Amino acid sequence: MITALILFPLVGAVFVSMARPNQARGVAIGFNLFSAIVALALWRDFNTTAPGLQMVERHTWIPALGAEYLIGIDGLSLLLVLLTSLLFPFALLAQPGSRGFCAIMLVMQSALYGTFTAQNFVLWFLFYEMSLIPAFLLIKIWGGQNRDHAATKFFVYTFLGSVTMLLSFLWIYFAKGTFDFAALADLGTNGHLINGKVAWLAFAGIFFGLAVKVPLFPFHTWLPDAYESAPVGTSMVLTGALSKMGVYGFVRLLLPLFPNEMKILGPWLLGLAVCSIVFASLAAWAQSDLKRMVAYLSINHLGYYILGLFAVVTTAATSVIDMQAALSGVFMQIFNHGITAAALFYYVRLLEQRRGLRGIGDFGGLMQRTPLLCGWMSVAMFSSLGMPGLNGFIGEFLIFKGSFTLAAWFTAVAVLGLLFTAIVFMSAMQSLFSGPVAESCSAFSDLGRSEKWVAVPVTLLMFAIGIAPQFVFNIFNTTVVQMTRLFA
Numbered sequence: 001m002i003t004a005l006i007l008f009p010l011v012g013a014v015f016v017s018m019a020r021p022n023q024a025r026g027v028a029i030g031f032n033l034f035s036a037i038v039a040l041a042l043w044r045d046f047n048t049t050a051p052g053l054q055m056v057e058r059h060t061w062i063p064a065l066g067a068e069y070l071i072g073i074d075g076l077s078l079l080l081v082l083l084t085s086l087l088f089p090f091a092l093l094a095q096p097g098s099r100g101f102c103a104i105m106l107v108m109q110s111a112l113y114g115t116f117t118a119q120n121f122v123l124w125f126l127f128y129e130m131s132l133i134p135a136f137l138l139i140k141i142w143g144g145q146n147r148d149h150a151a152t153k154f155f156v157y158t159f160l161g162s163v164t165m166l167l168s169f170l171w172i173y174f175a176k177g178t179f180d181f182a183a184l185a186d187l188g189t190n191g192h193l194i195n196g197k198v199a200w201l202a203f204a205g206i207f208f209g210l211a212v213k214v215p216l217f218p219f220h221t222w223l224p225d226a227y228e229s230a231p232v233g234t235s236m237v238l239t240g241a242l243s244k245m246g247v248y249g250f251v252r253l254l255l256p257l258f259p260n261e262m263k264i265l266g267p268w269l270l271g272l273a274v275c276s277i278v279f280a281s282l283a284a285w286a287q288s289d290l291k292r293m294v295a296y297l298s299i300n301h302l303g304y305y306i307l308g309l310f311a312v313v314t315t316a317a318t319s320v321i322d323m324q325a326a327l328s329g330v331f332m333q334i335f336n337h338g339i340t341a342a343a344l345f346y347y348v349r350l351l352e353q354r355r356g357l358r359g360i361g362d363f364g365g366l367m368q369r370t371p372l373l374c375g376w377m378s379v380a381m382f383s384s385l386g387m388p389g390l391n392g393f394i395g396e397f398l399i400f401k402g403s404f405t406l407a408a409w410f411t412a413v414a415v416l417g418l419l420f421t422a423i424v425f426m427s428a429m430q431s432l433f434s435g436p437v438a439e440s441c442s443a444f445s446d447l448g449r450s451e452k453w454v455a456v457p458v459t460l461l462m463f464a465i466g467i468a469p470q471f472v473f474n475i476f477n478t479t480v481v482q483m484t485r486l487f488a
Contacts, residue, residue, distance in 0.1 A: 001045075002055055002071045002117050005038045005081070009110035013103040021099055025092055028102035032089040035109065039085040046078055048474050051482045053119065053182075066179045067122035071114075075479030076251060079331060080116040080244055082475075083338045084109060087240040093454045094346045095233035101142055105233065108134035112241050116248060121169050121179035125162075128245065132158050135234065135242060143229040150222075150229035157212050157222040165209030168202040172257075185256035189486060203261045206254050213246030216306060217276040220299050224283075227295035232349035235291070239298045239345065240338035247305060247334060255313050256486060266314025270410040273310050276303030278413065281420035285427075290348045290358045293424065294341065297384065300417055301337045305330040307414055308399040311406040313487050319405055323484045326402025331476045333395030336465065340383045340392055343458050347377040350451065351432075354444050360431050367433040369444040374433045376447070376455045381425045383462045386418070391465035 012031025019027045046054060053072035061069045073081065088109045092102065111134070114127030132155075140151035173179055175194045176187060194202060212219045227235045255262060262269065277300055284296035308330040312323050350373060351366075352358040367374045383390040386397070396418075403411040447455060465472055 001038060001042060002057060002073065002113075005035060005042065006071075006110050006113045006117070008035045008038060009106040009113070013106040013110075016099055016103045016106060019099060024099040024102045025097055028097075028106055029089055029092050031106060032085075032092065032109070035113075036085040036089065039081050042073065043078060043082060043475070046073065046475075048075070049478060051478050056119075062122070065122060066173060066177060068120045068180070069123060070120040070180065071117040071123070072119050073117055074482075075476030076248065076331060077116050079335055079472075079475050080241075080248060081113060083244070083335050084112045084116070084241050087237055087338060087342055090342060090346075090454065090458065091233035091236040091240075093450075094236060094349060095231055097142070097231075097233065101138065101231075101233075104134045104137055105237070108138075108237065108242075112245070115245055119181050121173075121181070121184075124181075125166060125169070129162060131242060131245065132162070135238060138234040139226055139230045142231045142234070144231075145229070146225065147229045150225040153222045154226045157215075157219070161209035161212035161219075163209075164205035168205030168209075171198060171202050181252060181256075185486075188257035189259060199258070200261065203254070203258045206249075206257070210246045210249040210254060211272075213249065214243060214302055214306060215246070215299065217272050217279060217299075217303070220276065220280070223299060224292050224295045227298070227345075228289065228292045232345055235295075235345045236342035239295075240342040243298070243302060244334055244338065247302070247309070247330075250306075250309055251483070255309070259313065259487070262310075262313050266310065267410075269310045269314055270307065270407055273303050273307040274410050274414050276300070276306065277417035278420070281417045281424065284424045285420055288359050288361060290351065290360055290428070291345070293360070293428065294344045294348060297344075297421060297424065298337075298341050300421060301333070301341065301384070303417070304396060304399050304414070305333045305337075307407075307411065308333075308403055311403040311411070312484075314407075320484055322402040322405040323487065324402070324480055325398045326406060327480045327484060328473065328477070329395045329398025329400075329402060331480065332469065332472060333392075333399060335472060336383075336391040336395050339458060339461060340380055343380040343455075343462075344377075344384065346454065347373070347380060350447075360428055363432045364435050365433070366444065370446040372447045372452075376459055378429065378433070379459050379462060381429060383466070385422055385425055389463070389466045391462045391469070393466060394469045 008031055012028060016024050016027050053074055056072035059069040061067045108131055111127050111131035115131055118124035118127055136151055136155050139147055139154060143150060172194060215223050227238060230238060280296045280299035284293045287293040287296060308326040312326050348358055355362055383392040386392045400411060
């Protein structure tokens with residue numbers, strides 16, 4: 001079934017390429033719905049009380065290289081598969097696209113499914129790279145004014161990160177003769193993976209590759225340019241799904257393989273996470289472009305679950321409950337941030353579509369002209385702020401609850417990020433929604449029917465998770481318990 005999930009978007013890309021130009025988006029959304037049905041079937045058949053991988057498919061592929069076709073899912077993989085299935089129809093509905101655009105988006109969706117389910121490094125790396133190439137093409141071909149610079153910068157950063165990660169795993173393979181994630185994790189947790197300077201070099205290579213993809217400070221400078229220049233549907237997928245590949249890599253690869261190195265570098269790694277939170281929120285405060293502001297706030301929110309991860313694995317555990325709280329918050333925030341950040345980029349597009357510009361100072365008094373648009377956009381902003389009753393609250397609360405016990409001083413500094421983020425959003429809302437109606441906004445139309453079909457379901461999901469989040473927690477609770485035992 002997982003193989004079918006990976007293949008459906010690829011088949012869809014072929015059909016989209018043969019469809020009429022005015023039917024391409026409809027065909028792409030249709031295949032998205034097929035993929036979503038398969039993802040829901042995986043969720044239905046997934047045993048939430050059983051630890052370890054489920055629905056494993058294993059076939060011989062390239063024995064000489066130790067490469068197998070090995071795929072399976074646990075709670076974290078299923079969570080990311082469901083998130084991907086939710087985001088792509090949202091992104092395609094948000095932006096009309098040509099046949100080429102829709103086909104490349106489907107190829108990227110297939111690659112993401114493979115990345116989140118592959119359990120052998122060669123297969124995982126193939127899907128990982130396969131997802132980056134479509135992102136580069138989408139920015140380069142359909143991006144905005146600075147698309148050439150942004151696409152090149154995105155490619156250079158991610159390519160260098162991929163090379164260092166590949167070299168590190170080759171060292172590990174030559175030392176241990178396997179690319180299997182589970183086997184490597186067992187060796188890493190028992191201290192039998194690799195030792196000495198080679199271990200530090202391998203750790204550095206994998207860390208750099210994943211830190212660029214998250215991105216973690218100071219490897220983040222490609223992101224604002226890429227998100228600003230990318231077409232809005234691509235920006236939504238970049239922030240909602242592709243950025244999660246780096247976090248997934250930290251959980252699946254780096255933390256189990258190098259627990260000792262993580263503990264030794266713990267204070268420094270926590271410092272990087274805090275810098276991502278605080279500096280990104282300050283950078284967002286300084287922006288006048290709405291899309292660039294949301295891009296920096298995305299880095300800020302990614303920093304929260306990196307803080308939770310590093311707090312769990314780099315500090316002496318004083319309470320298993322706090323470790324589970326922090327890790328549960330990280331997983332929940334992965335899902336919630338994907339929804340909320342994508343929604344914010346969508347609303348920025350709606351404003352830009354009506355005005356032709358997207359500067360914060362280009363608007364004013366919108367609440368008088370577009371109350372529905374302002375109301376739904378305000379919900380997404382408050383969700384990003386972590387207001388109780390919305391989906392953003394529960395994840396951040398659990399991260400801070402666990403991290404304050406595990407790494408109190410770092411977490412206390414990270415709280416400043418919440419303050420700066422609140423200032424950014426409140427200032428933006430005041431400039432956009434309040435005051436007299438700007439002359440350039442006097443003819444604005446409110447949300448249309450097609451726009452409501454995008455905005456309303458996503459907003460209702462924010463409320464559903466915020467009020468009754470247990471249906472999401474049930475997906476990964478067992479995985480959290482298993483990983484907590486591993487890290488402890």
